Amino acid sequence: MIPKSSWKRFKKESAGDAIRIKDVKFPPEYSLQKHGITQSLLMSFMKCRREFLLKVNCWSLTAKRTTFANGSITHDILDKVYSYYMKNKKIPSTKIVKDWCNSYDKDHPDWLPEDKQDLAPLYKIIAFTICTEYIRFYRKKDFIPNRITGAEVEFCVVWKGFKLRGKRDLRFQMQPGVNWQMETKTMARIEPDAIREMLTFNFQNLFYVHCEEVEFGEPVHGVLYNVIRNPGTKLHAGESIIQYANRLRREIRKNQSYYFLRFQQPYTDEDKKQFRKELLYKLREVDALLKHRLYPWKNEKNCVSRFKCSYLPACSCGKLIGYGQYKRLMSELEEQ
DSSP states (O other), X not given: OOOGGGGTTOOOOOXXXXXXXXXXXXXXXXXXXXXXXXXXXXXXXXXXXXXXHHHHTTEEESSOOSTTHHHHHHHHHHHHHHHHHHHHSSOOOHHHHHHHHHTHHHHOTTSSXXXXXXXXXXXXXXXXXXXXXXXXXXXXXXXXXXXXXXXXEEEEEEETTEEEEEEEEEEEEEETTEEEEEEEEEESSOOHHHHHHHHTTOHHHHHHHHHHHHHHSSOEEEEEEEXXXXXXXXXXXXXXXXXXXXXXXXXXXXXXXXXXXXEEEEOOHHHHHHHHHHHHHHHHHHHHHHTTSSOOOOOGGGSBSSSBOTTHHHHHHTBOTTEEEOSOSOGXXXXX
């Protein structure tokens, strides 16, 4: 984690300060050799150099969106479930899971926008319902003695002089001595064929596989892509959230395979070799960009794709109006 002291010159700005994008420079304190890079930062670079520039400077919209709120709580609670099992050798009780869900907004104060706080009880009970049904569905498959070898594992490895950082969801053994990883995603729209094709060269998967092999010196056979469907069912008029949760639970139990899907993706030595080759080129380009040998031009092609880029308003007017700065660069690695 980059210490606060490294970022003293970067303070949170109000909308009235109207900092111009053309005045934003790469912080001289930051380097791939000293502080490193995560897969999410590297993917920002691949998406758009300007997005990478603004992220490295910790700029973000001050107005939070609810787009990923439901997925965030579900993902984080399941991380807690596996970590609890690793530590205590037993599955957490329903009460413990409920307590985690109920306290989520206290532990994550930026989880929801101020004007959307009324959605917290609904999102909490959805997460509680999904997570407890998930445990019920995968109890005999996942929670087996000695199967899980690491849960919510943070790592930092040095490869070719570059520091690579991240946090894996789960490390486990499919069979004794056969190492796998599991990556959990929540999705509202699931296209199985597209997911299978994408997984053959998925950057995040291969980045984590590569880093684990560097760290432990043992081969990782592949990644189990663990997909949870965000419920499309809505709260009915006059329906309490308890009634809604009971209805959702019944729907899940009627068609569990609709809500819980897994894609098993092995990676060959050739897959990993090709990934390492391309990763090195990408890291060298990032390094050159940070050292002002490349220019941080914007990639207009990615302004609007599945979701609108969060920096589109800034690029549109040329000023960081409505943006503030995080205290940490790699916030995903912070201890909750």
